[in-house]
Amino acid sequence: MSNQVESPAEAPDVMRANTVAREMFDRIADRWALLVINALGAGTLRFSRLHEVVEGVSHKMLTQTLRGLERDGIVRRRVHPTSPPRVDYALTGPGAELLRAVTAICGWTRDHITHIETAREEFDARRSAEVR
Amino acid sequence: MSNQVESPAEAPDVMRANTVAREMFDRIADRWALLVINALGAGTLRFSRLHEVVEGVSHKMLTQTLRGLERDGIVRRRVHPTSPPRVDYALTGPGAELLRAVTAICGWTRDHITHIETAREEFDARRSAEVR
DNA sequence: CTGAATCCGCTCCGATACTG
DNA sequence: CAGTATCGGAGCGGATTCAG
Numbered sequence: 058m059s060n061q062v063e064s065p066a067e068a069p070d071v072m073r074a075n076t077v078a079r080e081m082f083d084r085i086a087d088r089w090a091l092l093v094i095n096a097l098g099a100g101t102l103r104f105s106r107l108h109e110v111v112e113g114v115s116h117k118m119l120t121q122t123l124r125g126l127e128r129d130g131i132v133r134r135r136v137h138p139t140s141p142p143r144v145d146y147a148l149t150g151p152g153a154e155l156l157r158a159v160t161a162i163c164g165w166t167r168d169h170i171t172h173i174e175t176a177r178e179e180f181d182a183r184r185s186a187e188v189r
Numbered sequence: 190m191s192n193q194v195e196s197p198a199e200a201p202d203v204m205r206a207n208t209v210a211r212e213m214f215d216r217i218a219d220r221w222a223l224l225v226i227n228a229l230g231a232g233t234l235r236f237s238r239l240h241e242v243v244e245g246v247s248h249k250m251l252t253q254t255l256r257g258l259e260r261d262g263i264v265r266r267r268v269h270p271t272s273p274p275r276v277d278y279a280l281t282g283p284g285a286e287l288l289r290a291v292t293a294i295c296g297w298t299r300d301h302i303t304h305i306e307t308a309r310e311e312f313d314a315r316r317s318a319e320v321r
Numbered sequence: 322c323t324g325a326a327t328c329c330g331c332t333c334c335g336a337t338a339c340t341g
Numbered sequence: 342c343a344g345t346a347t348c349g350g351a352g353c354g355g356a357t358t359c360a361g
Contacts, residue, residue: 071295072228074245081305082298086220096204104323113206115355120324130308141322142361151304155297161290163203166214169283173213176262236343247335252344273342274341 084129085155089114089122094148095163097132098156101147131155216261217287221246221254226280227295229264230288233279263287 071082084090089111096102096110108119123146126132131152137143148156203214216222221243228234228242240251255278258264263284269275280288 071298072224072242072244077302077306078298079245081302082224082295083220085294085298086218086223088215088218091218092204092214110204112204113211116324117326117356118354121354124324128309128312129305130312136323142324144323151297151301155294155301158290158293158297161293162217162287163214165283165287165290166210166217167202170209170213172283173261174209177260180260180262248344249336250334253334256344268343274344276343 081129084125085131087122089118090126091159091162093119093122093126094131094152094156094159097146097148097152098160101145103143103145107146126152213261216257217263219254221250222258223291223294225251225254225258226263226284226288226291229278229280229284230292233277235275235277239278258284 070076071078073079092111092114093107096107099110102110104119104123107123108114108116111119114122123132123134127134127146130149133147133149133152135145135147137145202208203210205211224243224246225239228239231242234242236251236255239255240246240248243251246254255264255266259266259278262281265279265281265284267277267279269277
């Protein structure tokens with residue numbers, strides 16, 4: 058039976074603070090991390106290619122994000138012993154599962170651009186009407 | 190109608206910087222925004238209840254996040270003319286669609302805690318072994 | 322080409338106080 | 342109870358430089 062324990066360390070839920078689940082969630086729930094995962098959904102990509110595909114990401118943040126994702130086993134890094142160095146990145150098995158959810162978010166965003174723009178206009182209009 | 194293009198050089202979506210899609214994505218791809226959406230998946234919640242459910246969020250960030258989500262038509266805010274004030278929040282139709290993707294991410298996180306912890310240990314061990 | 326480290330501006334975020 | 346405003350510190354994140 059599952060006894061109601063008050064120790065929050067035992068609840069593997071993202072809603073609880075100071076848990077491993079939340080810590081992982083914080084890494085994933087990041088714009089650059091999500092965009093990198095989304096980009097790798099198209100297949101293996103080199104560092105320089107990723108830098109192009111994920112527009113707006115700086116050299117530093119891309120490296121940092123990739124390290125984090127690699128450390129958590131979401132992305133696999135492969136170094137080719139050539140000169141100049143050639144490194145490519147790909148999603149791991151679990152990473153590919155996560156990709157589906159990420160793709161869904163990106164798709165939702167694309168499909169609701171109009172809805173959101175409309176909602177914003179209404180919201181802003183209502184605001185300026187109230188403030189007066 | 191997902192058109193698999195061979196060269197992702199031209200990505201007319203969230204991958205492009207300075208677009209409406211990216212702007213929206215940046216708001217959604219935020220830990221507090223995602224956690225709030227996830228929390229509202231259980232149904233309508235009052236402000237104070239949200240504050241409890243989404244552990245770790247500050248009063249200010251919760252308000253700020255809710256305003257953003259409301260403005261983008263993801264969350265609906267309802268004020269009850271009582272005393273003391275009573276305000277509750279719920280997902281809109283589009284918000285409920287987005288919820289599915291968010292739930293998927295939260296679920297993935299729960300299901301892969303062990304995998305990630307293992308990956309981290311291996312990564313860290315490999316690191317300290319290389320550095321020597 | 323890839324990556325690590327440094328500097329530093331700037332934004333985020335928490336704490337606090339005040340309003341309705 | 343819910344929301345807004347302000348302030349100050351902490352950390353994000355960009356530009357740059359150097360190494361392999």
